[in-house]
Amino acid sequence: xxxxxxxxxxxxxxxxxxxxxxxxxxxxxxxxxxxxxxxxxxxxxxxxxxxxxxxxxxxxxxxxxxxxxxxxxxxxxxxxxxxxxxxxxxxxxxxxxxxxxxxxxxxxxxxxxxxxxxxxxxxxxxxxxx
Amino acid sequence: xxxxxxxxxxxxxxxxxxxxxxxxxxxxxxxxxxxxxxxxxxxxxxxxxxxxxxxxxxxxxxxxxxxxxxxxxxxxxxxxxxxxxxxxxxxxxxxxxxxxxxxxxxxxxxxxxxxxxxxxxxxxxxxxxxxxxxx
Numbered sequence: 001x002x003x004x005x006x007x008x009x010x011x012x013x014x015x016x017x018x019x020x021x022x023x024x025x026x027x028x029x030x031x032x033x034x035x036x037x038x039x040x041x042x043x044x045x046x047x048x049x050x051x052x053x054x055x056x057x058x059x060x061x062x063x064x065x066x067x068x069x070x071x072x073x074x075x076x077x078x079x080x081x082x083x084x085x086x087x088x089x090x091x092x093x094x095x096x097x098x099x100x101x102x103x104x105x106x107x108x109x110x111x112x113x114x115x116x117x118x119x120x121x122x123x124x125x126x127x128x129x130x
Numbered sequence: 131x132x133x134x135x136x137x138x139x140x141x142x143x144x145x146x147x148x149x150x151x152x153x154x155x156x157x158x159x160x161x162x163x164x165x166x167x168x169x170x171x172x173x174x175x176x177x178x179x180x181x182x183x184x185x186x187x188x189x190x191x192x193x194x195x196x197x198x199x200x201x202x203x204x205x206x207x208x209x210x211x212x213x214x215x216x217x218x219x220x221x222x223x224x225x226x227x228x229x230x231x232x233x234x235x236x237x238x239x240x241x242x243x244x245x246x247x248x249x250x251x252x253x254x255x256x257x258x259x260x261x262x263x264x265x
Contacts, residue, residue, distance in 0.1 A: 008150075008265075112156060112157050112160040116137075116160065119263070127264055
């Protein structure tokens with residue numbers, strides 16, 4: 001089964017990202033293929049490397065980066081949603097005249113077309129959020 | 131990408147107060163370029179997204195409701211509104227803005243895009259969709 005995931009909530013307010021992570025990890029470990037993980041709405045906040053949770057809590061952002069490295073996952077942040085919420089890679093920061101970037105390893109910024117493509121190319125598109 | 135899938139965008143939230151409705155509309159407009167079979171469903175508080183006469187000055191948010199009228203130009207003309215959700219909110223089709231499209235198979239006659247359906251009918255539409263994006 002080839003699936004994709006959409007996450008539409010931020011990392012520490014809502015369980016959507018935790019559940020999506022567990023789902024994705026379990027599916028990959030069971031031999032399924034993940035075409036793409038797409039972050040939309042406040043979900044783009046899952047891609048900031050400046051997140052610093054207390055050390056006795058899970059690190060939602062690092063977990064995604066590690067899963068991406070282990071399975072060559074495509075983690076995509078919606079560019080319009082990311083711009084609204086202050087998430088930028090080096091190119092985006094430069095283009096918008098910002099003095100810093102904050103995207104976490106393994107993530108990339110792209111357009112909403114990537115979400116539509118995920119829907120077309122995958123057997124299932126599973127969404128996590130309210 | 132030659133494959134055509136049935137995309138259904140499900141809108142369940144009020145237009146203002148959260149950003150979901152606005153960012154859903156952005157997906158629909160981008161998605162229209164992909165030449166898929168597209169339909170929209172409005173239920174729960176999502177039916178408020180289509181009400182006419184929206185005035186947002188007091189809440190300081192952009193009134194994006196006129197954008198829905200552009201959907202017909204994007205060949206997005208299957209818009210389902212759930213009857214039960216309208217009833218529960220004391221609304222009827224007359225409270226919604228008219229959304230139309232030009233039917234190229236019928237000498238470009240202007241037709242209504244909105245169809246009011248029951249929850250049971252909407253369930254069938256969902257069942258027949260390949261990709262459901264819920265906002």
